[in-house]
Amino acid sequence: MLILRNSRSGTAVIRTDPAELFSERLPAARVHELGDGEDLADVVDAAFAGGDAPTALGIYGGDGSVSRxxxxxxxxxxxxxxxxxxTFNHFARSAGLEDVETAVEAYLARDTVEVSAMEVREGEGEPVLALNAASVGAYPELIEERDTRRRRLGKWLGGIVAAWRTMRTAEPLDVIRDGRRARVWSVFVGVGTNDPKRVATMQRENLEDPVLDIRIHHARGTRLRAIASLAFGKRTAAVLRAVRLMPEKRDVERLLETGFAMTVRPGPGRPEVWVHDGELEEPLGEEFTLHFTVIPAALTVFAPRPR
Structure with a gap:
């Protein structure tokens, strides 16, 4: 097995270095730490081009690294x-992998699950695989704002400042689907059915469900509610719902599909961005089209069997 470590992931969280665990429990694994400027795909493809190709891949990192x-x-x-x-480890949590030890135990026991995923294609470009969700609107703007402050303020404080700024400056955008235009705060396309009360479906609730759960937050409410809708923690969302800061039910349209497409028009002066599993993309041009397709049993993942 080839394990890649992304040292740039999770810098806002203090955790034990897994090097000793790898050495003790996975002595036959090849462990490679990604260096500055080193591309994950290049390392993996080189390993498979050699004479001793790995029989499994391992990743120690955040959602973006896991998705890639x-x-x-x-x-x-x-x-x-x-x-x-x-930092958040949305997919790992969905798979019951709360820590490295649990993941290694699943690997050694050869416990696996077939995971559905989705391919997202921007225009005529190459599709990317997403395990959790993709989004346009307020959430990508918040991520872009956070990333500009991350180096100076860190991820957590940068996120707080970004949320405050986005709450003051966010604007709706136009999306076109099936020939119809809608003015929206955000659109989330998640893998698998999710909590119907949520807007930001960043963490999936099951691994095998081959469906896209789409949430379209129409721009009828306030900017404050638009930002509050991005809460993906159950407790946070419950508190915001209790104080009536979450969007009204009639403002959020839900679709369950196996395929979905939309053209996005951010508007003058607005950032042309979208995000998938925490990875920010910046298309060229004043508008862009995204195509989403669910992939049943897309890959095999080592994970504890449900009890």
């Missing part, structure tokens, strides 16, 4: 070991 490694595992037809090393 999932695409590579699917490409090379090998199972994936996911070890939480990021």
């Amino acid at each position: 490694m999932a695409g590579l595992a699917r490409r090379h037809g090998v199972p994936l070991l996911v070890m939480p090393g990021g």
Whole structure:
């Protein structure tokens, strides 16, 4: 097995270095730490080009790294070991992988699950694999704002400042689907059915459900509610709902589909961005079209069996 460590993931969280665990429990694994400017795909493809190709891939990192490694595992037809090393670790939590030890135990027991995913294609470009969700609107703007402050303020404080600024400056955008235009605060396209009360479906609730759960937050409410809708923690969302800061039910349209497409028009002066599994993309041009397709049983992931 080839394990890649992304040292740039999860810098806002203090956790134990897993190097000793890898050495003791996975002595036959090749462990590679990504260096500055080193591309994850280049390392993996080089390993498969050699004479001793790995029979499994492992990733210690955040959701963006996990998503990219999932695409590579699917490409090379090998199972994936996911070890939480990021800040939120949405996919790892959905898979019951709360820590590295649990993930390693699943690997050693050869416990696996077939995971559905989705491919997202921007225009006529190459599709990318997403495990959790993709979004346009207020959430990508918040991520872009946070990333500009991350180096100076850190991820958590940068996120707070970004949320405050986005709450003051966010504007709706136009999306066109099936020939109809809608003015929206955000659109989330998640993998698998999710909590119907949520708008920001960043963490999936099951691994196998081959459906896209789409939430379209129409721009009828206030900017404050638009930002409050981005709360993806159950407790936070419950508190915001209790104080009536979450969007009204009639303002959020829900669709369950196996495929979905939309053209996005951010408007003058607005950032042309979208995000998938925490990874920010910046299209060229004043508008862009995104195509989403669910992929049943997209890859095999080592995970504890449900009890």
